[in-house]
Amino acid sequence: MNIQAPLAERMRPKNLDDYQGQDHLLKEGASLRRALDSGVIPSMIFWGPPGVGKTTLAHLIADHLKRPFHTLSAISSGVKDVREVIQKVESAGMFTKSGTILFIDEIHRFSKTQQDSLLGAVEKGVITLVGATTENPSFEVISALLSRCQVYVLKEHSQESLLSILNKAIQEDVQLRKKSINLKETGALLAISGGDARKLLNVFEIMIGTFQDEKKISITDELVMSVAQQSVAMYDKDGEQHYDIISAFIKSIRGSDPNAAIYWLARMVEGGEDPKFIARRLIISAAEDIGLANPNALLMANHCFQAVQTIGWPEGRIVLAQCTIYLANSPKGNAAYMAIRKAQQLVTETGNLQVPLPLRNAPTKLMRNLGYGKGYQYSHNFPGNFIEQEFMPDEIAGTNFFEPGSHAKEQEVAANIERLWGKKYSD
Numbered sequence: 001m002n003i004q005a006p007l008a009e010r011m012r013p014k015n016l017d018d019y020q021g022q023d024h025l026l027k028e029g030a031s032l033r034r035a036l037d038s039g040v041i042p043s044m045i046f047w048g049p050p051g052v053g054k055t056t057l058a059h060l061i062a063d064h065l066k067r068p069f070h071t072l073s074a075i076s077s078g079v080k081d082v083r084e085v086i087q088k089v090e091s092a093g094m095f096t097k098s099g100t101i102l103f104i105d106e107i108h109r110f111s112k113t114q115q116d117s118l119l120g121a122v123e124k125g126v127i128t129l130v131g132a133t134t135e136n137p138s139f140e141v142i143s144a145l146l147s148r149c150q151v152y153v154l155k156e157h158s159q160e161s162l163l164s165i166l167n168k169a170i171q172e173d174v175q176l177r178k179k180s181i182n183l184k185e186t187g188a189l190l191a192i193s194g195g196d197a198r199k200l201l202n203v204f205e206i207m208i209g210t211f212q213d214e215k216k217i218s219i220t221d222e223l224v225m226s227v228a229q230q231s232v233a234m235y236d237k238d239g240e241q242h243y244d245i246i247s248a249f250i251k252s253i254r255g256s257d258p259n260a261a262i263y264w265l266a267r268m269v270e271g272g273e274d275p276k277f278i279a280r281r282l283i284i285s286a287a288e289d290i291g292l293a294n295p296n297a298l299l300m301a302n303h304c305f306q307a308v309q310t311i312g313w314p315e316g317r318i319v320l321a322q323c324t325i326y327l328a329n330s331p332k333g334n335a336a337y338m339a340i341r342k343a344q345q346l347v348t349e350t351g352n353l354q355v356p357l358p359l360r361n362a363p364t365k366l367m368r369n370l371g372y373g374k375g376y377q378y379s380h381n382f383p384g385n386f387i388e389q390e391f392m393p394d395e396i397a398g399t400n401f402f403e404p405g406s407h408a409k410e411q412e413v414a415a416n417i418e419r420l421w422g423k424k425y426s427d
Helices: 031-038 054-065 079-095 112-124 159-172 187-193 197-209 221-231 242-254 258-270 275-293 296-311 316-329 335-350 365-369 408-421
Strands: 044-047 069-073 101-105 128-133 150-153 180-183 216-219
Touching (some): 031 054, 069 079, 101 112, 159 180, 197 221, 242 316, 258 275, 258 316, 275 296, 275 316, 275 408
Parallel strands (some): 044 150, 101 128
């Protein structure tokens, strides 16, 4: 073991029994555990946040099954690299063990062409693909490849799991066990980690490193925060400040500060963040924070995403900047966002209320005899294409979900609802 390697690397588990977390996949009788026990695993995608052990699990599976193992990073590899690995496996033929595992880290960064290059080998069983991604594979992995893979969702570490990992490091790591470390308080460490074991260990190592000449160290929340704020400032697209930076970016847009928003955008651009991730968050911001106050914002954000995909990098950063400034300068309104939240809450409270008979589909004679569709009035048959009738279950009739903010556009929507429905949806 390289004692100069980062603590998170030194503490990687050596076998599945030492692996922390993901009990829903690996405990006795769980889906992935059953596959491992049978010795037959499908090609798979590990989807989960940073620092939950996706890469480690791939290595441990290969060791457990004694399978040949190749690894590629989607950041630095291309079609040529994929084909070279496949040709190498095919050339080895009978002289290599069957079921070679090809692990691709950050597979969501592979283009459609790069993912296409994997299809034949996966389908024929030349390789067993294991991909790791922090992004929803439904959006980032082509359907032909996704249909040939089992998706396993990895969850962030619980506080108990993180403390277990940390205590194990203190007791067993070749460097840390030289010191007497007292975990007097752990709240700040757990908060900073955000469920990310790698981040937890890296921050802890940085902090311990500031006490090189001291043998006894007492860890308090105040100490952790002071050291972390000074030492953990670099943006890391793999997770160190991934969520903090994107949070600052979105909050700057929401707060109508284009200069701050551009700064945080620049931090992500310089840090190598996936431009499609940024563009998707702009779409969410346009709907959540601007919404009906400026409906064009959603169109702008959607076109931004399409443009980034079309022109690529580095020019795509200009499109992101244009959209960022536009959204930051747009009027803000969250009436649509609050309406769906309120509606979801009511659904949770009231359960599956029956659809009123007039609104039900009636494709058969039996359904029509039961009253399905009876009494429904076709709006286009009436003046102004409107006729007042009940569209909600009786139990919640008259419930108002849309509450306009102060912006004129949202007030216009509210006025139109009142014009059509009178006092029905008035609070």
